[in-house]
Amino acid sequence: MSRKDKIFLAVVFGAYTMAWIINLKYIPPVGEAFKTLGHRWVVSLGSFSFNPVTIINASIVFLVILWFALSVRDLKLIPDRKQSILEWLFNTFYEMVEDTVPDPKFVRPTFVIAMTVFIFVWTSNMLASFPGVVFVGWENGKLTEIGLFTDTWQAPTADLNTNLTYALMVFVISHAFAIKAKGFKAWLKSWFEPNAIMMPMNLIGELAKPISHSLRLFGNIAGGAILTYIFTYMIKYFLLPVFLWGFFGIFVGTIQALVFSILVIAYISAQLT
Amino acid sequence: MDKMDLAQAIYLLGKAIGAGLAMGIGAIGPGVGEGNIGAHAMDAMARQPEMMGAITTRMLLADAVAESTGIYSLLIAFLIIFAL
Numbered sequence: 001m002s003r004k005d006k007i008f009l010a011v012v013f014g015a016y017t018m019a020w021i022i023n024l025k026y027i028p029p030v031g032e033a034f035k036t037l038g039h040r041w042v043v044s045l046g047s048f049s050f051n052p053v054t055i056i057n058a059s060i061v062f063l064v065i066l067w068f069a070l071s072v073r074d075l076k077l078i079p080d081r082k083q084s085i086l087e088w089l090f091n092t093f094y095e096m097v098e099d100t101v102p103d104p105k106f107v108r109p110t111f112v113i114a115m116t117v118f119i120f121v122w123t124s125n126m127l128a129s130f131p132g133v134v135f136v137g138w139e140n141g142k143l144t145e146i147g148l149f150t151d152t153w154q155a156p157t158a159d160l161n162t163n164l165t166y167a168l169m170v171f172v173i174s175h176a177f178a179i180k181a182k183g184f185k186a187w188l189k190s191w192f193e194p195n196a197i198m199m200p201m202n203l204i205g206e207l208a209k210p211i212s213h214s215l216r217l218f219g220n221i222a223g224g225a226i227l228t229y230i231f232t233y234m235i236k237y238f239l240l241p242v243f244l245w246g247f248f249g250i251f252v253g254t255i256q257a258l259v260f261s262i263l264v265i266a267y268i269s270a271q272l273t
Numbered sequence: 274m275d276k277m278d279l280a281q282a283i284y285l286l287g288k289a290i291g292a293g294l295a296m297g298i299g300a301i302g303p304g305v306g307e308g309n310i311g312a313h314a315m316d317a318m319a320r321q322p323e324m325m326g327a328i329t330t331r332m333l334l335a336d337a338v339a340e341s342t343g344i345y346s347l348l349i350a351f352l353i354i355f356a357l
Contacts, residue, residue, distance in 0.1 A: 223347045
């Protein structure tokens with residue numbers, strides 16, 4: 001580390017400590033801070049209700065992905081840094097799908113689905129790794145308070161609706177692929193393997209897949225967000241939050257996005273064999 | 274939380290004990306599982322140090338799958354505390 005870096009780090013740390021000492025006055029008491037923890041802002045339209053935060057943050061994620069996609073649109077023969085990262089990622093995933101999926105006809109569709117899911121889930125997990133606009137405090141469906149940099153972004157994947165959508169989509173797609181690959185009769189027969197008595201077991205086993213698939217991601221991201229909030233409150237926002245964001249946001253987020261998309265590949269290939 | 278009647282107190286007691294038990298018992302399985310995964314990964318690394326990178330990646334993946342039951346109990350504990 002050079003002398004310049006040391007001075008820079010010392011200045012940043014000093015500014016951080018000053019900000020912490022000033023902010024210490026405005027930290028709310030326990031009862032107030034944890035009042036809306038784990039609750040969501042829900043807007044109901046007629047018979048169905050939805051979570052606007054998920055929709056807003058999911059559109060932010062879409063815009064980020066769109067911006068990135070537009071910036072690497074013109075591919076060059078000699079790749080720059082951005083393009084080579086992208087090529088490495090796509091290549092790794094393609095090789096993984098090629099190793100897992102037995103039918104070469106379904107390698108490309110499976111790769112497209114798994115890659116899309118990975119990019120969306122990873123980007124939205126990264127959104128939860130740094131502080132931003134948070135929606136806290138509401139009464140009777142009306143928003144009363146918006147926090148700026150008081151907590152991390154609420155990731156779309158911290159809402160079960162998003163994850164269940166993807167998991168159910170993968171469930172339907174895997175069975176559609178199975179019908180296409182083996183034919184309707186063979187697919188129907190696969191439910192009665194090894195004999196007809198095992199049918200309920202197969203059914204439960206299949207239905208448990210999307211549930212565990214979606215709950216794993218939801219629990220990791222939502223639980224990580226809540227734990228981060230509680231720990232940062234306990235330590236009074238001093239220094240530790242950065243490491244918590246790094247661990248629960250970047251590390252756990254990357255691993256869970258990878259696990260989610262690997263399970264997508266595994267579930268699809270399990271139906272094809 | 275200055276004054277509460279008996280019903281409220283029992284309700285709070287049940288919530289606290291339930292959440293604590295859910296998280297505590299639910300953490301046993303993933304703890305044992307992740308310990309096993311770590312031990313076997315160490316074994317493999319000691320046998321083949323040149324495979325360290327690949328083994329570490331797969332170890333982390335296996336950890337993420339093994340801890341999912343612990344995550345479910347964490348969810349249940351949060352549901353008990355905040356949503357019940």
